[in-house]
Amino acid sequence: MKDGKPIIGFIGLGVMGNSMASNILKGGYDLVVYNRTKSKGDNLVAQGAEWRDDPAGVARESDIIISMVGYPDDVEEIYFGENGIIKNIKRDGIVVDMTTSRPSLAKKIYEEAKKKGVYSLDAPVSGGDIGARNGVLSIMVGGDEKIFKRVLPVFRLMGKNIVWQGAAGAGQHTKMCNQIAIAGNMMGVCETMAYARKSGLDPERVLESIETGAAGSWSLSNLAPRMIKGDFEPGFYVKHFIKDMNIALSEAENMNLDTPALKLAKSLYDELEKQGKGSCGTQVLYKLIDG
C-alpha cells in the first residue's frame, strides 16, 4: 500500500495487457510489471512503472497482481512455476487472472490461493484492443464478491461493463458464453455475405436492409463490412478463437452439453488454421465459405 492505494502488479504486456496496465498507471496507482519479452514494457517503464525480472518479483511487492497472458499453459506457469506468483505472494494479496482461460484452472488458482491465505478472482474481458485502449472493456468476474468489490476501483480504470458473475470460474464460464454466441453468429454472418455475393446482390445494400432487424448483430454490423472490402486483418485472431472454442467444447463435454454449432465452427476454424490463416481476423471465415 502507498498513500492508502494498493500497489498493482501486472504480468503480461501484450496488445491488451499493455493498454490495460497503462490505464491503471494513468489512474494514479503504483505499478510493478513483468513480461516475457522485456521490450514490450518499455513504454510503461517510461511512464513510471517499475520493471521486475520475473513473476516472483512482481508478486513480492504488489497488493493486487493482475495477469493477462496468452494461453492456459502460460497461466499455469506464472502462477505455479518456481518463480511464480503463488509461491511468492504477500499475505492478503489478491490475484486477478484476466486471461481467457479454463474455468477449472480458475478454480485451481482460487483453491491454491486460499491455502496460502490470499484471494483470487478470474476476470476475463471482451472488447478487443480498442476496448482495452479506451478503458471500456466488458469484465466478467468470478470469485468472492467482497474481493470483487475491493478490486472494483481498479477494474473501473480498464472497463465499463463490469459484472460479478459468481464463484471462482464464473468469470471464465461467462467468457465462454460470449465466445459460443460469437461462434454460431460468425457462421451465419459469413454464409449470409457469401450468399449475397453469389446471388448477385449488392452486399452493402443487403446490410442496409437486414442489419437493423432480427438478423442484426455486432458481427454483422462490424465484420461484414470488412469481409466486403476484403479486409482480413485481425481484430480478433483465428488462433485465439480456436483456443477459446477448445476450452468451451471441453467444458461443455464435462457438463454433458452437446453444442453442434460450436463444434462445426471449431472444425471450420481448424481448417482455416491448416491453411495458414491463424493470424488473420476471425472474419476470414468468409473466404472459406465463399470458396
Add this chain to the structure above:
Amino acid sequence: MKDGKPIIGFIGLGVMGNSMASNILKGGYDLVVYNRTKSKGDNLVAQGAEWRDDPAGVARESDIIISMVGYPDDVEEIYFGENGIIKNIKRDGIVVDMTTSRPSLAKKIYEEAKKKGVYSLDAPVSGGDIGARNGVLSIMVGGDEKIFKRVLPVFRLMGKNIVWQGAAGAGQHTKMCNQIAIAGNMMGVCETMAYARKSGLDPERVLESIETGAAGSWSLSNLAPRMIKGDFEPGFYVKHFIKDMNIALSEAENMNLDTPALKLAKSLYDELEKQGKGSCGTQVLYKLIDG
C-alpha cells in the same frame, strides 16, 4: 385510380397481411381484399374495404395488387390459377408479392407479368407481427426501380426501412440473407444460454455481461430472455422458418454455395418439427439444445 390515388388490392389477410392492409386503409387508399378464410377480412370490411370472392375479383379492380400468403405453392395458385391474378389483371397493373417465397418464382411472376404488359415486384418483409402492426417493417424489394418508386408511397404505409435491392428476385434473395444470418445466430444464442444454465451461471447476469459487446445480437437481446423464462410462444413460427431455410438451401445449392451452418440449423429445426413443435416460436431451439 380514384382521386389520383391507385386502388389497392390485398390478397392474404393473416396476422401480417391484415395489419399491413389495415395500415393502407388508414393511409386513405381504397382497398379491395380477398382471403381464403373470409372471416379474417371482416375487420377490414368494417373499416371500409371491399370484399371480393377470389383473386380475380381483386385483380380486375385494382391498380396495385399486393399478396401476402403462406407458402410458394399458395403464391403459384393466386398468381397462375384459373381465377388468379395474372389472367385477370388490368392493363398497367402492378403486382407486389410480399410473401417470403422462392427467388425463382419471383422471376417467373415478373416474366409472366411482362408478357401481359403489367409490372411485378417481389417485396418480402421482416419485422414480424409487431412490425406489421406498427407499420415499421423492413421491406426488401426486387424488380424495376421505376416501378419500385411508383409503389413506394404504399410501402411507406407498411414499413420504415424500405430498400430497392435490384432486379426481380433480389428482394427474395435479400430476405434469404436475413434468414441465413438468423439461422446461424439462433444456434449460437441457444447453445450460449444452455451453457450458461448448465455451468451454474445466472443467465440474466450473463446477458448483462455479453449482450452489449461482440456477442451481441437482436436474438440474444430479444429471444434469450424468453428462453430463460420458458416462454416459447411464437414470435416467428418454427414451421415458417423451416420453409424459409428450405428455400435458402435450395437456392444456395443452385449457386454452388455450401452453407454448413444453415444445413445444421435446418436439421435441428426439422427435429423440433418432428417433436410436434412446428407452431412454437423459433426460440424453442433452446429446449432441444439444453436437453
